[in-house]
Amino acid sequence: MHTTMFDTPILKTLLRWLSIIALKLSGWKAEGEIPKDLKKCVMIAAPHTSNWDLPFMLFIAFKLRARIYWMGKEQIFKPPFKRLMMWMGGIPVDRSKANNMVQASIDAIKTNEQLFLIVPPEGTRSKVTYWKTGFYHIAHGAGVPILMGFLxxxxxxxGIKGIFTTSGDIDADMEKIKAIYAPINAKKADQYHND
Structure with missing residues (x-):
């Protein structure tokens, strides 16, 4: 995977302290922790209804010392912002093409020694009436747990609501995951449904 701000010497320490200060000044708290032996996972980022989700997610990732990569729509990776977004851990996704992102993500997880891949289950900030299951198929196919991140x-x-290990019974597992997220409040509540 490409180098990100989470790998940049000295700067990553500075960014961690700036993130801690930003969270404190805005009244936010980080909860949960990432197991120290966890090297690979698919991380849910839910709910995802606002542009503010990305900066808060990055602040919390720095506070919890998570070296993350996140998927974003290809449009936000256009010049002059492409290099910045990639350095922030972004991976561009072209949602207009029928490409196999699930298999590509599984392959990336399997071929890297350490990879926390964030996938928003809604797939968009816009209002949706159901969760997409790509994150589940990636985790199950790669044989890694789902780290349940939230805002x-x-x-x-x-922060982190816990770790979920897939059983292969997607319907039963999705019900359990959604129940964990049921009490979470999105920035734009009318756009968040975890059905």
Whole structure:
């Protein structure tokens, strides 16, 4: 995978302290922790309804010392922002093409020694009525757990809700995952449904 701000010597320490200060000044708290022996996972980022989700996610990732990569729509990777977005851990996704992102993600996880891949289950900031299952298929196919990241705007908390290991029974597993996210409050509540 490409080098990101989470790998940049000296700067990553500075960015971690700036993230801690930004969270404190905005009244946000980080909850949960990432197991020290966890090297690979698919991380849910939910709910995802606002442009503010990305900066808060990055602040919390720095606070929790998570070296993350996240998927974003290809349009935000256009020049002059492409290099910046990639350096921030972004991976461009062209949603207009029928490409196999699930298999490409599985291959990337399997061929890297360490990879935390963030996939928003809604797939977009826009209103959706159901969660997409790509994150589940990536985790199950790669044989890695799902790290359940969250942002709760009402309580100004974000972080990790726990780890979920897929069983292969997608319907039962999705019900369990959605139940964990049921009490979480999105920034734009009318756009968040975890059905």
């Amino acid at each position: 709760d705007y009402n309580n100004k908390t974000g």
